[in-house]
Amino acid sequence: MxxxxxxxxxxxxxxxxxxxxxxxxxxxxxxxxxxxxxxxxxxxxxxxxxxxxxxxxxxxxxxxxxxxxxxxxxxxxxxxxxxxxxxxxxxxxxxxxxxxxxxxxxxxxxxxxxxxxxxxxxxxxxxxxxxxxxxxxxxxxxxxxxxxxxxxxxxxxxxxxxxxxxxxxxxxxxxxxxxxxxxxxxxxxxxxxxxxxxxxxxxxxxxxxxPGLTIPQAWRDPGLWRIAISTFVLMILTIGLLIHQIPILIEAGVSAQNAALLAGAGGLAGILGKLVTGVLVDRFRANWVGGITLGFTAFAFLLLMDGVRTPTLIVVAMLINGYSAGTKLQICSYLTSRYGGLRNFGTIFGFIGSLTALGSALGPLLAGMVYDRTGGYEPFLIAGTIGCAFCGLLIVTLPRYPDWNEGQVRDDDSSAAAPNARGLA
Incomplete structure (x- = not known):
């Protein structure tokens, strides 16, 4: 039975x-x-x-x-x-x-x-x-x-x-x-x-x-590569925005005190993002939830652009960025566990973690370089709008993740050993 x-x-x-x-x-x-x-x-x-x-x-x-x-x-x-x-x-x-x-x-x-x-x-x-x-x-x-x-x-x-x-x-x-x-x-x-x-x-x-992929299988898996690339690009863009958010807001006419308050509100939105996303991915297709959430981050960049921003839209942009900041690693780790299984989760996620750390280091530097070369953040905000939409598309179009049945392990190194695929109910 x-x-x-x-x-x-x-x-x-x-x-x-x-x-x-x-x-x-x-x-x-x-x-x-x-x-x-x-x-x-x-x-x-x-x-x-x-x-x-x-x-x-x-x-x-x-x-x-x-x-x-x-x-x-x-x-x-x-x-x-x-x-x-x-x-x-x-x-x-x-x-x-x-x-x-x-x-x-x-x-x-x-x-x-x-x-x-x-x-x-x-x-x-x-x-x-x-x-x-x-x-x-x-x-x-x-x-x-x-x-x-x-x-x-x-x-x-x-x-x-x-x-x-x-x-x-x-x-x-x-x-x-x-x-x-x-x-x-x-x-x-x-x-x-x-x-x-x-x-x-x-x-x-x-x-x-x-159950899960071997290291060679994971290295060749297109779904895991799409998760890794999406996370890397998102870290560059969103951490760049996070570190430079106060100068961006001040440039937009927000006082330093109010900019700090908005940054704090973004942190609270991050907690909400983790909780809401956690509930949603347990009930719906995780790549749909993740892709829509990450793609929606594009609006944080768009709403801060000159000619678009208003006081109300600036607040909305900061809440969106804070909310998404609370979901990036959560979505990445969840999808990695689903697409790669648990057999070598530490090694696989460790590699993606390297890309995450690299993206986090490059983002603030690139945002600063954009400002020094152009005298403003507009090119960075444009890149963020396009890049976040692209990353969301990478995730939302992922194929259904494998159904790692209890005790099912892929011991050989061929794609023929792949488990049956399904989505979240």
């Missing part, structure tokens, strides 16, 4: 603590990025550094992520995500606290960022999504959305928290308090609850029991 499929409600009752731990761990991974703005002024004032020196840590972390993310994914597939997450969080706590102990030497700042970049690879997005994807099937979309909402929570809370701590106790204590407080909670939750079937499979040396 065939066993009835497990429902989303049953998955949530059994695994909600895993999602809580993953979301908290992922939020701490984003803490340095989301709180950096609060520390720039105090560091410049105390050490006399330029803003370029203070900001050089992010590109260092991004470069190492581009180079090493696939190896991290391979480790996850072979050994399980818990073996990275627990020591990674402990290392992140130590590194974050260490920023509060620097003496003012630039070499010390750079060296600490290099160490931080290596440690942060152990708590990258692939670690958290791989664990959640392997315990959720019917409710995978919402589970991934809530996991990835950790960064949106950090974006909303960390700047305010860091600013208050700096004002009350100084920037050195602020680093240490955030590390031990936020990081300590994340470490405890992950130590208690962050476990997935992949950890057990790794202990049993039987990771091939999970």
């Amino acid at each position: 065939t066993q009835a499929p497990i429902t989303a409600a049953q998955e949530w009752r059994a695994n909600w603590t895993l999602v809580l731990a993953a979301a908290t761990g992922f939020s701490f991974m984003a803490i340095m990025t989301t709180s950096m703005g609060a520390f720039i002024g105090p560091l410049v004032e105390e050490f006399g550094w330029s803003r370029t020196v203070v900001s050089m840590g992010m590109p260092i972390a991004g470069l190492l992520s581009v180079l090493l993310s696939p190896l991290v994914g391979l480790f996850i597939d072979r050994r399980g995500p818990r073996r990275l997450a627990i020591p990674g969080l402990a290392g992140m706590i130590v590194c974050t606290a260490a920023f509060g102990l620097i003496s003012g030497a630039v070499w010390q700042w750079v060296a600490l960022w290099i160490v931080y970049a290596f440690v942060s690879l152990a708590v990258t997005v692939t670690v958290w999504t791989s664990a959640v994807a392997r315990v959720f099937t019917a409710g995978r979309g919402l589970a991934l959305g809530l996991t990835l909402a950790g960064t949106a929570v950090a974006q909303a809370v960390a700047p305010v928290l860091a600013t208050w701590l700096i004002a009350q106790f100084g920037w050195r204590t602020a680093y240490i308090a955030i590390a031990l407080g936020w990081g300590g909670v994340a470490l405890v939750l992950c130590f208690l609850f962050f476990r997935s079937p992949s950890d057990l499979l790794a202990q049993q040396q039987d990771t091939s029991a999970l």
